[in-house]
Amino acid sequence: MITSDRMAQVDVNAEALGVPRKQLMESSGHAVARTVREVAESGDSVAVVGGRGNNGGDGFVAARFLDEFEVTTLLLGRAETITTDIARENWEALRRADYETYEVRDSADVDLPAADVVVDAMLGTGVTGALREPEATAASAINDARATVVAVDVPSGVDADTGETDGVAVDADHVVTFHDQKPGLESVDASVTVADIGIPDAAELFVERGDLLALSRDPHAHKGDFGEVLVVGGGPYTGAPALSAQAAMRAGADLVRVACPTNVADTVQGYEEGLIVRGFTGDLLRPTHVDELLDAAVDADCVLLGPGLGRASGTMGAVRDFLSEYDGRAVVDADALRAVPEVDTDADLLCTPHQGELLAMGGETASDWEERADLVAEFAADLGQTLLVKGAYDVVTDGETTRVGRTGNPGMTVGGTGDVLAGICAALASTHDPLTAGAIAAYVNGTAGDAVVDEQGYGLFASDLLDEIPRAMWRRR
Numbered sequence: 001m002i003t004s005d006r007m008a009q010v011d012v013n014a015e016a017l018g019v020p021r022k023q024l025m026e027s028s029g030h031a032v033a034r035t036v037r038e039v040a041e042s043g044d045s046v047a048v049v050g051g052r053g054n055n056g057g058d059g060f061v062a063a064r065f066l067d068e069f070e071v072t073t074l075l076l077g078r079a080e081t082i083t084t085d086i087a088r089e090n091w092e093a094l095r096r097a098d099y100e101t102y103e104v105r106d107s108a109d110v111d112l113p114a115a116d117v118v119v120d121a122m123l124g125t126g127v128t129g130a131l132r133e134p135e136a137t138a139a140s141a142i143n144d145a146r147a148t149v150v151a152v153d154v155p156s157g158v159d160a161d162t163g164e165t166d167g168v169a170v171d172a173d174h175v176v177t178f179h180d181q182k183p184g185l186e187s188v189d190a191s192v193t194v195a196d197i198g199i200p201d202a203a204e205l206f207v208e209r210g211d212l213l214a215l216s217r218d219p220h221a222h223k224g225d226f227g228e229v230l231v232v233g234g235g236p237y238t239g240a241p242a243l244s245a246q247a248a249m250r251a252g253a254d255l256v257r258v259a260c261p262t263n264v265a266d267t268v269q270g271y272e273e274g275l276i277v278r279g280f281t282g283d284l285l286r287p288t289h290v291d292e293l294l295d296a297a298v299d300a301d302c303v304l305l306g307p308g309l310g311r312a313s314g315t316m317g318a319v320r321d322f323l324s325e326y327d328g329r330a331v332v333d334a335d336a337l338r339a340v341p342e343v344d345t346d347a348d349l350l351c352t353p354h355q356g357e358l359l360a361m362g363g364e365t366a367s368d369w370e371e372r373a374d375l376v377a378e379f380a381a382d383l384g385q386t387l388l389v390k391g392a393y394d395v396v397t398d399g400e401t402t403r404v405g406r407t408g409n410p411g412m413t414v415g416g417t418g419d420v421l422a423g424i425c426a427a428l429a430s431t432h433d434p435l436t437a438g439a440i441a442a443y444v445n446g447t448a449g450d451a452v453v454d455e456q457g458y459g460l461f462a463s464d465l466l467d468e469i470p471r472a473m474w475r476r477r
Contacts, residue, residue, distance in 0.1 A: 002180040004125035004160045005214070010179065012210030013203040022086045024178075024197050025054060029061020029090075031195035032152055032176045036066060036117055039148050039174060044116035045070040047147070049138055050091075051122040051156075052077045057087030058152045059121025060094055072100045072113045076122060076134050079103060107134035112141040120170045121152040125160035125182060130167040139168045151175045151190070154182055163187030207396075207405045207443040214436060215252075215473060227430025229253045230300035231423070232293055232322075233307035233334075234260030234268060235284045235315065240308030240334065240419045242271040243462055247423025248304070249274060250469035251444070253430055259296055260308075261285070286314040290321045301430035302329045306336030307419045323347055329429055333422040337361055341383065349385040350434035352422050358389050369393035369404070377402050386434035388425065390418060394442040396435060403439040407446025411453045416462025421445040424469065440473075447472035 002010070015021055036046060046069045050056030056075065063073045073094055075082075082088040094101050104110055112118070120142060122135050131139055139157055142149055149172045154160040157169025163184035172190045178197050185192050203210075217226070229248045233241030241260055248256045249272070260268055262279030269277040278296070280289045297303050305322065309315050319339040323330070327346040332339075337353050341362050355365045355372075363379040366372045373395045380387045381399030389395045394405035424445055428437035448468035452460045 001183050003183065007125055007179065007182075009210035009213050010199060010203045012213065013206070013208040014199045014210075016208040016210065017200060017202055017206070019198060019200065019203075021054075022089070024199065025057050025086055025090065026061055027197035028058040028152075028178050028195070029063075030065055031178070031193070031197060032058060032062040032119060032121075032150065033065035034195075035150055035174055035176045035193055036062065036069075036119065039150065040069060040117045042068075043070075045072070045114065046117045046119065047071075047113050047115035048073040048119040049112070049122055049142065050075050051135065052082045052087070053124065053127075054084050054087050055124035055152055055156075056082070056121050057084065057090045058124075059119050060087065060090040062119060062121070062152075063094055063099060064090075064097070069117075072102070072115070074112070074138075075101065075103050076110075076138055077103070078105055104134055104138070107137040110134050110137045110141055112138070112145055115145065115147050118142050118145055118147045118149050119152065120149055120156050120172060122156040122170070124153045127156075128159050131157045131169070136168050139170045143168070143171050149173050153177050154185065155188060155190070158184055158188060160184045205402070205404055207394075207403050207407075207439045211436075211440050211443060212473060214432065214440065224254050225431075226252050226254045227301040227427060228255040228299060229257070229302050229304060229423075229426045229430055230297055231256065231258045231304045231307065231426070232260075232285070233258070233304070233309050234264045235308060235312075236310035237308030238264040238267045239416060242268045242275075243416050243419040243466075244304055244307040244333075244423035244426070245275050246272050246463075246466050247420040247469060248427040250466050251424040251427035251441070251473065252470075253427035257296065257300070259293055284312050284315050285309055285318045287318045287321050290318055290325070293322055294325055297326060297328060300328065302331060302426045304331045304333065304422055304426040306331075306333035307422060309335055311335040311338070323349075329434070331422055331426045331429055333418065340385065348434060350388060350425055350429055350438050351383075351385055352388045352390065352418065352425060352438070354390045354418065358387075363387075363389075365389070369395070373397070373402050373404060386438060388421075388438040388442060390421070390442075394446070396438040396442060398435045401435060403435065405439065405442035405446060407443050408449050409446075409453050411458040411460050412446070412449040414460060414462060417445070417449065417465065420448075420462055420465050420469075444469060444472045 151172035265279035
């Protein structure tokens with residue numbers, strides 16, 4: 001099954017992979033026409049009721065494939081208000097070919113012609129809530145008609161994810177849905193056909209620009225809605241926690257705190273005024289600091305544990321103690337990764353090893369990315385945690401679902417780019433599940449690195465990626 005949000009992402013990913021939406025619409029309309037032919041008899045009349053979006057476009061395409069029937073197509077609204085170019089093109093194709101078409105400009109103008117089959121192509125999976133006019137009046141007219149009703153993707157007025165309705169909804173006899181079953185259709189009393197419209201499996205496997213749709217923000221959001229991150233790092237190294245913390249801010253976290261040894265706190269603070277840096281005594285993380293860190297983590301939506309901590313025995317003991325007591329969400333990176341297989345934790349972890357660190361954790365790798373993906377998925381299932389294994393092909397998996405990122409370049413072998421990635425992961429894991437966070441973070445980090453290399457060539461600093469993170473995340477899609 002696939003949710004409406006994920007379906008929208010997969011559509012965009014397919015386009016990014018070279019399958020145009022216009023081609024998908026052509027396949028969708030053809031699939032609808034096939035079902036109409038199965039339920040209609042020779043000489044029947046067909047009425048296509050289309051909305052102003054791509055669901056309507058699917059219906060307009062279907063009308064072109066039904067020349068053996070008497071077809072009338074109604075557009076609910078004015079042609080100039082059709083919301084997408086491809087839907088408008090398919091409406092114009094009907095008009096130029098002299099098909100029988102009508103514009104319904106007001107609910108009072110809804111006059112459904114007598115038909116043996118009605119195609120409901122008003123609203124698709126991305127629309128929720130009560131039907132507005134003229135769709136509400138049209139839905140009532142369709143329900144009152146003595147016709148077989150074929151709905152496109154989902155009956156108009158039915159929530160594709162929940163099956164719930166808010167007021168009137170189309171009572172369909174048949175539903176032609178695309179690519180995969182929608183959860184809400186399980187509660188619909190209709191026969192459901194899942195049509196393959198040519199979306200490649202790669203659109204769900206590879207992370208592409210469609211995945212960025214998950215980052216949309218409510219314009220009425222408040223401070224704190226996009227997460228608070230606590231970075232625990234530093235000691236032997238100061239640049240790592242500073243890079244991670246800045247990356248978390250660039251990736252949209254509302255507040256980033258850094259907990260580090262007092263001897264490096266001022267240095268970390270000097271990188272960015274917006275960071276809130278709190279030092280703990282000494283020059284390394286030790287078990288005596290764990291209670292202090294657990295208190296600091298109470299307000300965090302995600303803890304990033306590892307950047308620059310080093311591998312001293314006391315530090316590793318502190319990492320194990322923290323993870324054994326912590327039950328929130330955390331990104332684990334660098335030397336802290338070695339502690340994960342040894343600890344029984346209630347925390348929800350996103351672990352970000354490179355392949356050498358994966359081996360140190362007890363996992364396996366392979367030169368072939370597909371074989372590696374299978375091995376990483378098995379290890380993630382054994383751990384019961386999510387893994388983001390870095391490489392030319394980034395593998396992100398929770399053991400059940402696997403995503404693969406292909407952005408990035410050889411210039412990113414420079415030290416510090418993994419710290420940037422960990423910070424992006426932490427920001428996104430504050431508001432998204434670890435699998436989604438890791439997949440998008442890998443894509444964004446690689447895209448930022450690609451932008452730097454495109455501009456200046458190799459020889460980049462990890463800090464060069466920071467300014468590119470927002471552009472990689474929020475560029476117009």
